[in-house]
Amino acid sequence: MAYEIKLDIFEGPLDLLLYLIKKNEIDIYDIPIALITEQYLEHVEIMKSLNLDLAGEYLVLAATLLHIKSKMLLPVPEDEESDDDEDPREMLVRQLLEYQAFKEAALNLDKMSVLGRDVFSRGYSPKEEEGEEEIPIREVGIFELVEAFRNAVSEAGNEELMEIDAEKISLSETINQIMDELNTKKMLSFTDLLGGLESKTRIIYTFLAILELMKMRVIRAYQAVSYGPIRICLAVGE
Amino acid sequence: MDNVKAIVEALIFVSDLPVSIDKIKEVLGEEVDKKEIAEVLATIKQEYEVRRGGVFLKEIAGGYQFRTGEDVAPWIKKMKAIKPLTLSPAAMETLAVVVYRQPIMKSDIEQVRGVDVSGVLRGLLEKNLVRMVGRKDVPGRPIIYGTTRKFLEVFNLRDLTDLPSLKEIEE
């Protein structure tokens, strides 16, 4: 094998491709696709033979390269040439250029004065990330919240609680809204709650929320006469 | 080493505790002797005194430390009193359980977290992140809790459906 293979330094298939282009001193706008495809596949083969955990993306790009190669071998029909003269490599080139720009941007970022590496603040301590201290709320993101929930749940070891899905959350939201309205208006009719809603999902959630609240015995439903309007109110007035 | 002044100043600045001349010497190595360090320290000390800012270099407990001047103390106290809203990990967990399981009773939060949450819950109520949404009509009429509008504001959410699910996080 004539190539010096740098295995784990590639950040992905695009990176490998860029490396090959640079190594061969190729014009990125005019990639000799047969040559590059061949070298790319050789690298992939070596990675495979070394039992490297080869990400599927490498194979996807291999397929793309082969596809482009075959397209370029096809003779372009005379009559179509004028209105369909797109180079089959165009998409790939654009993707490579974009990736290259961000790769450069990443290097530039790395050149900034990084806190804890190039510059330090007063009393800077590398441990400041950990600990049981309270963190200012503006520093708290949703991710911390989800992590906190994950912690809470995993400590409890409660499998059933693990699923958080959008539906559950929407239901909570709807329940909250209904409780808000009941806290101010004391009594609401079913139609009050359902009437103004145009989205079918919202109507379903509202209905489920009412059922849930009744099941929890937080609200009560009344009906003065059969087929009359159903009214709901808080089960316990405060 | 021509920037001894800058190095010495920075070393003291980033330390939590007063820094001794010996310690500075240890970091700077053979090139610089203690006498030079002492001279540099005197220079720095004087520079801060001359410019009459809010910070001074002080000799404390056998070492050197930057400290604020005494006259600015009232303002520092005032700023520290304007406490940003903070959350302990316990508060975060409790909040998270309320967020994803609302409307929820205190006993159910405790069931998940495995500890008493009275104090933490009170804190969240005081910070107006959690509120009582009603009472459950069972013996004891337990209060049920949910999140507030302020919770959405603080976490920059349009509504609760904006919250990511665990599944999304794991992806």
Next chain:
Amino acid sequence: MDNVKAIVEALIFVSDLPVSIDKIKEVLGEEVDKKEIAEVLATIKQEYEVRRGGVFLKEIAGGYQFRTGEDVAPWIKKMKAIKPLTLSPAAMETLAVVVYRQPIMKSDIEQVRGVDVSGVLRGLLEKNLVRMVGRKDVPGRPIIYGTTRKFLEVFNLRDLTDLPSLKEIEE
């Protein structure tokens, strides 16, 4: 209030995070306006630059903070035995895509980088350099990501416009 310079300097000195002009104004009260605070900050900044010590006043993440100069970093690391925050090239690339394309969906980051970014993105979220900023109003309402205040703090930036512009991508 004749010692505004001293007070402002001390307030910044004692804070763990960058301090905004608004915050300073809140502490100083009605007597001092924002324009005066900005002027005082400029004065302090200049004084530190002129004396060429180890510490400088910097504008970071919408506020002001004292930070050490870059040339003294080796000695600080030596004293504190600090292992600096490091990001892998994959993390840096992913961060760069988020920085310049925010708000961005995970799938768009992957489109640019050509690889799955789940693990890397998770790391960036954990380091609090990237956060979820919301959801996109398209079917599935995918999460969109952006950079955090901490990103600005860590990379010594006043705001995002401080960043060099991305090399124009030829059409």
